[in-house]
Each structure stands twice: as C-alpha cells, then as structure tokens.
Amino acid sequence: MSLNKQDKFEVDGIVTECLPGGKFRVKIVMKDQEVNIIAHISGKMRMNYIKLVPGDGVKVEMSLYDLTKGRIIYRSINR
Amino acid sequence: MKIIIKSPEQIEYMRQGGRILASIVRKLGDLSVEGVSTIFLEKEARKLMADLGVRSAFLGYEGYEFTSCYSVNDVVEHGLPSENVVLKKGDIIKIDSGIYYQGMITDHTISVIVGGETTETRRKLVECAKVALQNAIKDIKAGENLATISNKINDTADIYGFIPVRELVGHGVGVKLHEDPNISGYRGHALDIVLKEGMTLAIETMINEKGWKCKTDKDGWTIRTNDGGDAAMFEHTVVITKKGVEILTI
Numbered sequence: 001m002s003l004n005k006q007d008k009f010e011v012d013g014i015v016t017e018c019l020p021g022g023k024f025r026v027k028i029v030m031k032d033q034e035v036n037i038i039a040h041i042s043g044k045m046r047m048n049y050i051k052l053v054p055g056d057g058v059k060v061e062m063s064l065y066d067l068t069k070g071r072i073i074y075r076s077i078n079r
Numbered sequence: 080m081k082i083i084i085k086s087p088e089q090i091e092y093m094r095q096g097g098r099i100l101a102s103i104v105r106k107l108g109d110l111s112v113e114g115v116s117t118i119f120l121e122k123e124a125r126k127l128m129a130d131l132g133v134r135s136a137f138l139g140y141e142g143y144e145f146t147s148c149y150s151v152n153d154v155v156e157h158g159l160p161s162e163n164v165v166l167k168k169g170d171i172i173k174i175d176s177g178i179y180y181q182g183m184i185t186d187h188t189i190s191v192i193v194g195g196e197t198t199e200t201r202r203k204l205v206e207c208a209k210v211a212l213q214n215a216i217k218d219i220k221a222g223e224n225l226a227t228i229s230n231k232i233n234d235t236a237d238i239y240g241f242i243p244v245r246e247l248v249g250h251g252v253g254v255k256l257h258e259d260p261n262i263s264g265y266r267g268h269a270l271d272i273v274l275k276e277g278m279t280l281a282i283e284t285m286i287n288e289k290g291w292k293c294k295t296d297k298d299g300w301t302i303r304t305n306d307g308g309d310a311a312m313f314e315h316t317v318v319i320t321k322k323g324v325e326i327l328t329i
Contacts, residue, residue, distance in 0.1 A: 001186060004247060
C-alpha cells in the first residue's frame with residue numbers, strides 16, 4: 001500500500017538570535033550534532049502576537065529537502 | 080527519521096511471509112479475467128488468506144475496510160473493490176496486498192493486463208513499471224544510497240516517455256506497514272540516505288501515462304490521475320544485504 005509523501009518533520013530548538021523580517025536563528029540537534037538553522041515564525045503565531053526572544057524553546061517544522069530552514073510552529077510555555 | 084534494522088529472525092519471518100503473499104497476489108492476478116468484478120477478487124483474497132492462515136495487514140489500517148487494493152486503468156492506487164468495477168479485456172489492474180506473518184508485514188503489488196492483450200501504450204506502461212523496479216534494485220547493496228533507487232525509477236520512466244508519480248511513495252516496511260524512509264520514484268524527492276544491511280523496504284514504481292498529478296475520489300481512498308491517463312505499478316518488499324538486495328515477495 002503506497003504512502004502519501006511525507007516530507008515534513010518537527011524538531012525542538014532554542015532561539016539564539018532575532019533576525020530582521022520575522023526570522024530567527026534557532027539551534028537544533030540533528031544526528032547528534034548541534035546545528036543552527038534560519039527559521040521564520042508561522043502565520044498563526046504572528047496572528048496571535050506570540051513574541052520570540054533569544055532563549056525561548058520552540059518547535060520547528062522542517063522539510064527533508066532543505067535542512068537549513070524551518071518554520072516555528074510553537075513556543076514552549078516554560079521560559 | 081528512524082529506520083528500523085530487522086534482525087535475522089524478523090527477516091526470516093518476512094521471507095516466509097513474502098513467499099505466501101506473492102502466491103496470493105499471483106493467484107489474484109490469474110483470477111483477473113474479463114467479466115469479473117473487483118469485489119469478487121476481494122472475496123477470493125479473503126478466502127486465500129484464511130486458507131493459508133495469514134492475516135491481512137491492510138484490513139483496518141487507518142480505516143481501510145478491505146484486504147487489498149484493486150486499481151484499474153486511471154486509478155493509480157488504493158482502488159476500493161466494487162461490484163461496479165468489472166474488468167474488460169485490455170484493462171490494466173494493479174493488485175496491491177499485504178499480510179502479517181509471525182508479526183512481520185510484507186507488501187507487494189503487480190500490474191496485470193486483463194486478457195493478456197491491450198493497446199501498445201498500455202503494454203509499454205506496464206513494461207516500464209516492471210523494468211523500473213528491476214533497474215531500481217539491480218545494483219543496490221548496503222553502503223549504496225537510497226537516492227539511487229529514486230533516480231533509477233525516474234530514469235527508466237524517462238526512457239519510456241512516461242512520468243513517475245510524485246504524491247505517493249514507497250516506504251520502509253516490516254514491523255509497521257509504513258515505516259521510514261519515504262522512497263519516491265521521482266528524482267526530485269530522492270532522499271540522501273545510506274542503505275544499511277537489515278533495512279527492509281517496500282519499493283514501488285508508480286508510473287503514469289501522461290502527467291504526475293493525481294486526485295482523490297470522494298471515498299477518501301481511491302487515487303486517480305488528474306488527466307485520465309492510465310497508471311501502472313509494481314512493488315516488492317526487499318531486504319538490503321552486504322552483497323545486494325534479496326526480494327522477499329517472490
């Protein structure tokens with residue numbers, strides 16, 4: 001039975017820097033290595049005025065086809 | 080992404096299950112003659128599985144109510160069996176089934192030309208899907224890249240002048256029906272993953288006659304080509320070994 005193509009996955013990360021244009025540098029752990037990616041804030045978070053600052057724990061949605069970018073979909077409650 | 084490496088014991092169960100599944104699918108292919116409905120094939124599939132003492136891996140999976148998929152002509156995948164779908168000479172039917180054996184799952188698909196004769200385009204389409212699968216696994220072994228499989232499938236489709244499906248993919252299989260990784264037949268979705276001994280993969284070649292775009296019917300399962308063109312498909316469950324690939328559904 002074929003599978004519908006799944007090319008997105010979620011990772012946890014920490015915001016390390018705020019960049020212009022709603023983008024953030026986020027540190028994530030991939031294959032046991034810490035890497036920095038550039039992630040943008042999701043529309044839903046923007047609509048709900050959820051602010052991000054360095055040190056915030058976040059959930060990032062990433063694509064298998066570009067492991068340098070992501071979309072921040074959740075900010076952890078514990079700051 | 081977590082790719083499950085199977086133990087020798089698990090692989091042996093999949094080997095035995097694969098043989099049983101291949102015999103079931105082959106028999107269903109033989110029964111796919113002019114005038115039979117796909118619901119008849121489903122009833123036969125249930126009888127065969129009961130007689131052989133195996134359980135369907137599709138029945139109940141995410142709400143699927145049948146043991147196998149029966150996809151005719153422009154239906155690419157997940158065709159539901161129906162008394163209204165009656166086979167005609169020259170039709171392409173894709174029979175896709177999966178079973179549990181000692182807790183391990185194998186998954187297998189064949190394309191059959193009803194009556195053995197059809198248009199030249201349909202004959203080539205089925206041949207393309209079959210050859211694409213052979214090419215995909217020919218030179219693969221532990222240490223090679225999963226992307227090679229996607230590239231070989233796409234290359235074969237290019238040679239024949241057909242298009243690989245993009246929205247559906249092959250997959251890891253064994254403990255679960257759908258495991259990591261995705262295995263696309265489209266080179267643009269090829270994943271850079273090194274193959275390891277003990278990986279068990281369901282490699283699928285879904286090839287469309289005209290365009291790659293598909294749509295889902297209102298039943299929520301049946302996937303057919305947007306443009307009405309035909310589709311063909313073959314699928315084997317294989318295990319990656321040091322020396323190459325062992326086909327389990329044979």
